[in-house]
Amino acid sequence: MQIETETVEQVTKRLRRAEGQIRGVIAMLEAGRDCAEVVTQLAAVSKALDRAGFTVIASGLEQCVASEDAAERATSVAKMEKLFLSLA
Template sequence: MEIDKDAVGDVIKRLRRAEGQIRGVIAMLESGRDCAEVVTQLAAVSRALDRAGFKIIATGLRQCVTAEEDGREPSIDVAQLEKLFLSLA
């Protein structure tokens, strides 16, 4: 499955944002910030990574459905997409 170029740009933005958040979490730990604050930021990073993964899967699903509507063979099947989706859950 090849990822749509528009989706790639969106996923990269999300991953760069998560990268910045991770650097922030490291700085929080190094400066001795409160445990609850650190965990809150880690949860935000986790959600950002999940959204990036789901965007990739959604793109694959869209390609699969579009291919079937056009009478073409999808490059990835629904079972593979389901397995990818569940790996993020």
Template structure:
């Protein structure tokens, strides 16, 4: 599966944001921050990773659907991503 270049750029941005959030969680743990704050930040990291994964899945699905239809029909990638997110 080849991921669309625009989707790849977006996924990389999301993963870098998650990377920064993970560093923040590590710092919070090292500083002995409140458990609720740490869990809240972990939940944000989890959502960021889910969104990156769903973006990749949606891009791959778009390619599969386009190949099946045999024409240049454009599938709304953002709509598919929202549908995937509603299942999470």
């Protein structure tokens, strides 16, 4: 099952922002910034990555529901549920 183009664009944009945030966290650590500030930024990066993962999973679930074959749909939904739980 492939990810829809619109979802790929959306997730890629979110991951590029997270990439910038990670570079910022590294710079903060190297500059000796306050621990609370660093942790706040790490939490923001973590949330951005989680949202990217959930967006991909939601897209996959939409495709599973649209699947016409019941057995294929059940297998795909089970796989997506397992992936969802790996992010939770």
